[in-house]
Amino acid sequence: MLHLRLIAPAEKTDDVVRLIEGTIGTAHLCVLPGAARDPAGDVVMCDVAREAGETLLGGLRRLGLDTSGSIAVESIDLALSKRAEKAEEEAPGEPADAVLWEELTEATHEESTLSVTYLAFLTLATMIAACGVVLDNSILIVGAMAVGPEFGPLAGISTAAVQRQPRLALRSAIALLVGFVVAMAVTVAFSLFMDAVGLFTKEQLEGERPQTGFVYAPDWFSFVVAVLAGAAGTLSLTSAKSGALVGVAISVTTVPAAANAAVALSYGDTVQTWGSTEQLLLNLFGIVLAGTATLLAQKYFWARQHERLRRRARA
Structure with missing residues (x-):
């Protein structure tokens, strides 16, 4: 109620x-x-x-x-x-199953605002993921995924597309773009520092990484997972089941891919840099595509439900 x-x-x-x-x-x-x-x-x-x-x-x-x-x-x-x-x-x-569009718009508007807190969380998540990819530590990768706040702007773009709100779309896109640029730039500096003190090495990055090598090797499975996670995340927002967002966060490789790209860039490894960037863009696109499709389906479903409700009220 x-x-x-x-x-x-x-x-x-x-x-x-x-x-x-x-x-x-x-x-x-x-x-x-x-x-x-x-x-x-x-x-x-x-x-x-x-x-x-x-x-x-x-x-x-x-x-x-x-x-x-x-x-x-x-x-x-x-x-x-x-x-x-x-x-x-x-x-x-x-x-x-009910969707409150005003509530969803307000929630995504707040989550997609470019703020110091948003930048701090995304930057810290990317730095944690940088440690994970260099050490080939899946636990750190999962932790970084959970910390990253990037799903808010992605949901904002999907909501803006369905509700035809260009201002929300622009705000979300700016938060997403600026957020990742700042996070990756700081992570490059962090990687150079870690290398200078001997905690990161190029050999670690380019060696065998069975736990984290997937972050710079995009394939169709990456896209499929991103689509499924985007749909699940959108459903969790519209149904007020925020607990599901944690599972969504650790299902996609946006933050780890950005981190790997930043570390590889600091070492001049263009192959991993481009591969990680493709992985990042593929995940972002898949989430937005699935989120938009999910909201369109819910909008259609509830339009029919509301029409049935109005008919019952007139009767």
């Missing part, structure tokens, strides 16, 4: 209440006349099944409540109410 706290101008309160009452899957409607001060108006609260949330939010936005008042949405972890159970039964579909 979702909890909505709305601030509505007095002249729009009746329209808001009628919309909530006419939406299948709502419960616990409360109206507090004149309770809001900034902005001034009435406070309207209700709970709605996640499956019906997008329909209700769309109606509230059409009423202009997002500009003349306020719309706040919270997830309810526990609701002990027969009315809530009935509302969820009435709403079509399953809560885990």
